[in-house]
Amino acid sequence: MxxxxxxxxxxxxxxxxxxxxxxxxxxxxxxxxxxxxxxxxxxxxxxxxxxxxxxxxxxxxxxxxxxxxxxxxxxSHPVVLEAVAAVLPRLQMPGMGHRGEYEAAEAVLAAVPGAERLLWSNSGTEAVQVALRLARAFTGRNKVVKFVGAYHGWHDSVYASVTRHEPGERATAQTRGQNPHALEDLVVLPFNDVERVRAVLAEAAERDIAAVIVDPVLSSGGLVAPDPEFLRALREGCDGRGTLLVLDEVITGFRVARGGAAERWGVTPDLWTCGKAIAGGFAHSAVLGRADVIDQVSDGVTHSGTYNGNPVALAAVEATMRVLAEPxxxxxxxxxxxxxxxxxxxxxxxxxxxxxxxxxxxxxxxxxxxxxxxxxxxxxxxxxxxxxxxxxxxxxxxxxxxxxxxxxxxxxxxxxxxx
Missing domain, CATH: 3.90.1150.10 (Aspartate Aminotransferase, domain 1)
Structure with a gap:
């Protein structure tokens, strides 16, 4: 048309x-x-x-x-533009280490309660895939729990049950051309359903559940705040059962609070994904979390990306974090x-x-x-x-x-x- x-x-x-x-x-x-x-x-x-x-x-x-x-x-916030303008004549994309990597990382980690280490990435979709790989490697399991209505990026493995969902726990594909086999390791549950979460996570080991990934504010279409008891049930359900809790804060990170959902609702996950607001308009994202989970990238878990840690984007990240930290x-x-x-x-x-x-x-x-x-x-x-x-x-x-x-x-x- x-x-x-x-x-x-x-x-x-x-x-x-x-x-x-x-x-x-x-x-x-x-x-x-x-x-x-x-x-x-x-x-x-x-x-x-x-x-x-x-x-x-x-x-x-x-x-x-x-x-x-x-x-x-x-x-065009002046502090962000000034930081980007300062780095542009010196570095665009070296493909090697630079001080911006740790300066920006220190600023982000200082904002998020409980985060010990991070990995740089470029988009929310990429960050989610990195987080799930880390979770599967750490737990030795394959399945992932997600929630009806939650969007975790366009990748085949998680783009499911966002705008439509068939009854039950099986994931519903969202687009033509999607590999249906990519969804076989998803377990889909209703958002804010405390009892259902508790029942499923009680069988986490038997059901091969590596991780629970949740957008703490269901924000793909509408806007649904979490029941605090729901978030607590997720944390308690993962504890002691060998399952990792992943907060997908690509949208809510640095928006619902400086420290995101961990600060606003007091739930500390094992891994976070952050994007969007992290770089004040420049393209970048990150996976934050426990040091023992993140450090698997030095022990056989691949994390790659030519544009990861781009100095221009990280200058924007550091500047954005600096402005957001102002009283x-x-x-x-x-x-x-x-x-x-x-x-x-x-x-x-x-x-x-x-x-x-x-x-x-x-x-x-x-x-x-x-x-x-x-x-x-x-x-x-x-x-x-x-x-x-x-x-x-x-x-x-x-x-x-x-x-x-x-x-x-x-x-x-x-x-x-x-x-």
């Missing part, structure tokens, strides 16, 4: 033209599949700064897409996120709109499950100069100020009035 076949008008005509042109050279016209679901069509931007982006038509928008999570400091940063981020939420609620109440937004940390959800209704609202908000994800999620950054919050409430009031 040609994009113009489904659209009558657009507030961003240059973006529509750019998408049509991009489709002639890039599959689907986007570099990551879900971007194509944006309504009324993918937006193409020219520049970004702080909490704002400007599209190809020159229109300014308050940005809650946040690059789908990484921009916890907003766009009061997370208190202000929580306060701003609550103000955004309150403004949307006021706009919904004033217009009588059936909207029930909520948040966990600096991640908001509009609570809409009806896709056409959500697409309609997203299109109206685009006209009003506010951007959110096609899923109805919103990422708040430290760059969102009082003016951005007020503009957001006004935009929602106008959009909901026509919704």
């Amino acid at each position: 040609n994009p113009t076949d489904q659209l009558v008008a657009t507030p961003a005509p240059a973006s529509l033209a750019a998408w049509e042109r991009c489709r002639r050279s890039v599959g689907g016209g986007v570099s990551s599949g879900q971007r194509a679901t944006a309504a009324p069509h993918p937006l193409f931007v020219d520049r970004a700064a702080g909490a704002l982006v400007w599209d190809l038509d020159g229109r300014e928008h308050v940005d809650y897409v946040g690059a789908w999570g990484p921009m916890v400091l907003g766009h 009061g940063t997370y208190e202000r981020l929580e306060e701003t996120s609550e103000q955004v939420l309150a403004g949307i609620r006021r706009a919904a109440a004033a217009t009588g709109a059936d909207l029930r937004p909520y948040r966990v940390g600096s991640i908001l959800s509009l609570g809409l499950t009806d896709r056409p209704a959500l697409a309609r609202l997203q299109s109206l908000l685009l006209e009003e100069g506010v951007l959110l994800l096609p899923t109805g999620k919103m990422f708040v950054s430290t760059a969102h100020d009082r003016a951005a919050v007020q503009r957001t409430e006004t935009a929602f009031a106008r959009a909901l009035g026509r919704w």
Whole structure:
């Protein structure tokens, strides 16, 4: 289908033209599949700064897409840019050790309670695969427990039971072309089901369970906070049974708290995966965890990647960690996120709109499950100069100020009035 076949008008005509042109050279016209679901069509931007982006038509928008999570400091934060600019003339990619590797690692480990060592990687998908390899090597087992609705990357071995799931514990494939045999070692359970978790982990050895991997805030589509008892049951269920607990904090890491779920809910896993916000907009990720598990890479467990430990990305990691460690940063981020939420609620109440937004940390959800209704609202908000994800999620950054919050409430009031 040609994009113009489904659209009558657009507030961003240059973006529509750019998408049509991009489709002639890039599959689907986007570099990551879900971007194509944006309504009324993918937006193409020219520049970004702080909490704002400007599209190809020159229109300014308050940005809650946040690059789908990484921009916890907003766009082009001066401390991050300064750190990157300092390393660029000296190193781009040496393929050898450099001081940035340990300086950034020390800064990340200082932020996350209980983390002793880390491995660098490039994306959340890669980090998850590294973590699961480490868990299988350490335990000598093969199966992995995941939860319905959780997204752990696009790799065949974990891309399962995200948007749909058949009854039972068998994983449901999510895409054409996926190797069905890759899912045979997955055990899929309901999120927040304490009793089911306890029953399955009581048989962890007999069932060959190497690891439990969990997104502590179920955030693939909607936004579901964990029952603290659920997280405790995971930790207790793994303890003493030879099973490792892996927190996939690619999305929640450095967003729900500086130390992620370990700090916010007091659960310490054996391994963490971190990405997105870790590098303030640059591409990098990490696997953190117990030293005895991580150090297997010196004892027969392969961990490779040409771009692992890229000095440019690690300069951004270290700078991001430095800014996030400043006193009061997370208190202000929580306060701003609550103000955004309150403004949307006021706009919904004033217009009588059936909207029930909520948040966990600096991640908001509009609570809409009806896709056409959500697409309609997203299109109206685009006209009003506010951007959110096609899923109805919103990422708040430290760059969102009082003016951005007020503009957001006004935009929602106008959009909901026509919704």
